[in-house]
Amino acid sequence: MANSYGQNFRVTIFGQSHSEAMGAVLDGLPAGVALDLDAVAQFMRRRAPGRGAWATARQEDDAPQIVSGLADGKTCGAPLTALIANRDQRSGDYADLRDLPRPAHADFTAAIKFHGANDIRGGGQFSGRLTAPLCFAGAVAMQILAARGVEIAAHIFSIADVADAPLSPLGDRRELLFGVAAKDFPTLDDDAGVKMQNEIAAAKADGDSVGGIVEGAAFGVPAGAGEPPFRGVENVLAQILWAIPAVRGVEFGAGFAATKMRGSRHNDEFYYAENGTARTRTNHHGGVLGGIASGMPLIVRAAFKPTPSIAREQNTISLSRRTNAKLVVKGRHDPCIVPRVVPVVEAAMAVGLLDLLSEGRE
Amino acid sequence: MANSYGQNFRVTIFGQSHSEAMGAVLDGLPAGVALDLDAVAQFMRRRAPGRGAWATARQEDDAPQIVSGLADGKTCGAPLTALIANRDQRSGDYADLRDLPRPAHADFTAAIKFHGANDIRGGGQFSGRLTAPLCFAGAVAMQILAARGVEIAAHIFSIADVADAPLSPLGDRRELLFGVAAKDFPTLDDDAGVKMQNEIAAAKADGDSVGGIVEGAAFGVPAGAGEPPFRGVENVLAQILWAIPAVRGVEFGAGFAATKMRGSRHNDEFYYAENGTARTRTNHHGGVLGGIASGMPLIVRAAFKPTPSIAREQNTISLSRRTNAKLVVKGRHDPCIVPRVVPVVEAAMAVGLLDLLSEGRE
Amino acid sequence: MANSYGQNFRVTIFGQSHSEAMGAVLDGLPAGVALDLDAVAQFMRRRAPGRGAWATARQEDDAPQIVSGLADGKTCGAPLTALIANRDQRSGDYADLRDLPRPAHADFTAAIKFHGANDIRGGGQFSGRLTAPLCFAGAVAMQILAARGVEIAAHIFSIADVADAPLSPLGDRRELLFGVAAKDFPTLDDDAGVKMQNEIAAAKADGDSVGGIVEGAAFGVPAGAGEPPFRGVENVLAQILWAIPAVRGVEFGAGFAATKMRGSRHNDEFYYAENGTARTRTNHHGGVLGGIASGMPLIVRAAFKPTPSIAREQNTISLSRRTNAKLVVKGRHDPCIVPRVVPVVEAAMAVGLLDLLSEGRE
């Protein structure tokens, strides 16, 4: 396992779904910054379980407890460490899974990798709960970034075949996008949100699950950020976005759709805006050219697969008996993780961007 | 710029399109391995320019010259270093580009990042030519991997709207896939290949360019490889795939299409094969579960945008005069880089996988 | 601040002297290992304060609380995280030090680095207390190493001008060395120990402090370990030994004394021992040749300066008034840290060696 991320802003995440605590150590924060811990807690509640019909019934408030890194309420140069307690554990629900790996879940590969010593309770270190410490890191990173003029927001781009209203890739309608943070269901278009919730409810009624796409945008990333070829904006963000469980694809700007465009259409023309800033008239490049930020809004999408843990009986294997077997998954699981994962995408973007923007090279 | 990749198998790439030489330093190879340098050179010729109507007319043989790392023809524990000369340089073609950044190209962001000191000749360090040293690294990595039972191949998945025949995600028809390396145009289905070439020719005739998708597969990756959450299989491969210029999206297994499947369909059922190996009946997961290899074929796709350098006049800005301007790109450019980039995708996969498989953790 | 160490076995340390807790996150441990937590706690008590006349009167038991990384009492592949509470805090003692930096202490440089935002209480992140989490990491590492046949021990080599009996660099008298762990005062020769304690008592009586040298040995390090030139045995151990506060010098084998020997004397002749192992007749090389372990005992010494915090009035500056000033240090301080630092040297060696021995390269 590699549980540390970043070169300049370094985040180390620890914990399992049912360990005494999870947490994060944040190293490389500027000193002397007064953090708004209420805003951090509020951000984390957007990810916390127990909010809607689409989310697990597990009850956790996920309030982070700071145990180091502050002096007089300000960052002091020592690593900022937060603990998040695991309280509502029902470990008994998971007894079968050590033997019967869930299809599309890490049960099987973890058992191979750790020779059966992995913590199976609640998914162990592979649980979606581990996105809580990532959200803590992201919420802190966002405050540092905001002071530098960088703002991040995300919304549900689609669930199954239902699409949200399009985000303006040029950065217009920014208020609409930042408004989704306050919504119970984070879409730009509330009607689309209702349709998505129906889609989720239908899947749940069928004992099934459904996937979707989250789209994030970062505004104010300074032109010139990014260290290609191996630590350009895309390399860095893709690396951290893939730390979120269930991601199967990542694309920037026009993404896969760019492959169907001709250059004459895909090429974003440059022009000088009235304030003297160089801009592009379209934003197919999603704010990144050659791995380096262009100053235009950074647009990224991450694809999330349907939740593996479904209520239906499934075929699998018995690792102990080495035979084919049947599995019925117990425990509490989200029929769709996409709504809860929206702040996680924001957090991952924030952590990655703060790492990049803390790069020392002149 | 971050020009080194990897923790255990470490590749450092250097050079510009028109510098005296480009090259790669490979650190962490096992000692005592007799490399097949002819096979390396042959692999690199798949990427070299000047082969078809879709490729630049620049003539370079790209033969790597080994200057360190061998003793008696075997790796000796010292880093393996190869130089690749730049010979057919026509630097004069690029004079305008310092002032008039090409839309969708790194000219603009590089000028910002390096305060105008970047090497503009031939695209400098942002040139697709820098994939030649990556191919050297990949060709060497493939030989080490092959000795461990890991084999890698790629094909053109699509160009514009033309799709190749589907790859079997279960690893059948492997010979067909490995056969594309010998083809002039690397598709599974030669008829599809002809249509793709027509698509490219049409774009070229229009003074335009076109993009596409490359799909790669790795067979024999041992179950258990991968160090999630931050160095799982996807994090590592996405990071290095994004070192290839023009990549806009990366997906594994069912990828973005997974977002439209229900869990009951997307979940790949486990079963024991006759030889006692645990396998899945479908391979929507593309060989990776929870960031860890499952032992099933590893399937990845990378989306490439249309070549930015097109023959048509385009709108851009003049950096010196700070006004809007017109640009006509000179120089030799591929109307579609997808055919030449197929071995580059293989090389990137090989480098990333060798790094992962050299991980020391028991 | 850079609070993470290691590439393969990765230790992240957090906390300040008076933060709610300190701790360590250990990533890269093998899975399935049953740790002896009693042995860990016992090891940490060797470093804990309050044991002898030479140690601070601060009372802390420093018992580590494991919050993640175990399942059924065994390592599970997730990072092992321990918290160590800070209880007996008398923060008021330190009020002056923000303004009046102690000579030879980090007060001044930390104030510059963190623009005055550093945690001054108890020395903040620069406190010797932060060696407690390092000892936790080392105690765990030692158990992994012991299972691989590597054993580590240290003793006081000298305090001021008083030297301990010499350690056999060939690895004889190993029991004598391992016996010091059980002693109140960790010397090979108890008479030398009494003289050292007298030296410390005399310094204390003068309101002064005194330094010394700790010598560590590792037995069983396999020949071939070490990745020179930048991660050879000495690079790696020097890097982590310098994470212990107050270290001013590090040497291996004959060390600085080697500069006064001729080659004919310093060169350790090879021979084959009766069991067929290649050994050297002397061990001036301290178990490392060319950055790589030779299989002979690894011998390292670290020099510790006298404790900066002395009871006498000293000249310093007032940072707020920007004038010269007088300082009388309050608080509880060791007149000599050398006795307590012996297990810390062992711990640092263990962490560094486990990182090296977890290197993936064949």
Add this chain to the structure above:
Amino acid sequence: MANSYGQNFRVTIFGQSHSEAMGAVLDGLPAGVALDLDAVAQFMRRRAPGRGAWATARQEDDAPQIVSGLADGKTCGAPLTALIANRDQRSGDYADLRDLPRPAHADFTAAIKFHGANDIRGGGQFSGRLTAPLCFAGAVAMQILAARGVEIAAHIFSIADVADAPLSPLGDRRELLFGVAAKDFPTLDDDAGVKMQNEIAAAKADGDSVGGIVEGAAFGVPAGAGEPPFRGVENVLAQILWAIPAVRGVEFGAGFAATKMRGSRHNDEFYYAENGTARTRTNHHGGVLGGIASGMPLIVRAAFKPTPSIAREQNTISLSRRTNAKLVVKGRHDPCIVPRVVPVVEAAMAVGLLDLLSEGRE
């Protein structure tokens, strides 16, 4: 082998003593800097062989050839790569050494590590010749540092029992120190230099070798530099100094002598100088407090063992026959490497300090 160093300024070194070429790749240099390549070549000549009676008779000019990283004579953001040819190779001299490892040399450990595949010619990758690319890196780093007000120089502190005149640790007599670069024998006191040369000549006449200590100083390192506990000034410099072959000890400021001082003497009192700068009246701390630069001159010493390759017959083993054996070393070897290693120490300091000073953290 780990052949890359640094996080922000990254140096990768490649080559063997008798490979076609050695070289260095420098990543992370600021762009737009006009390098003085004549000054680089002049610096490297201080290390080059063939200058005095104490040096090997091998003739190499070691002129670096730049193959990438410059555009119009200025750094362009791409890695700066230099090749150094190996010309005067007499590989036949080394045939015996694969079987008969030299005492105190890496022959034995390299054979173990690389299973006999290491390049034995001229010491392969363990040759002192590999300090040439390090000197290239250091010479370039020095130019970047000089523009930021940081200057570095070193001298021979001692050879055997002969000591040079003391360096002023407060930074006085700086001209005297910087003057040694132009001397054939780099001491402050030429009379001491004559005595040292006599000492070397006497050892050579005896078919023997002798060691010594090099002392380096850096002036102008800004207070606040250094990222303790794991990347403080000492950690970083010790790590890179130990990349120089034959180093057995490293100390800062008073170093090992500090262990014999009481705190009241060792503590350097702070005061405000007339220009308002905080300084210390003595410099036992060598410019580093708590791992962070204090702004006072940085003082470091490295101990070098006597050259292992001596002309006398020595006892060793035959690896092929697994018997004890006799060895007479042929080839050309320095009876004392200390004079030639003075610029190498300067180079290592420069590389380490540029890495530290390029740290991105505010």
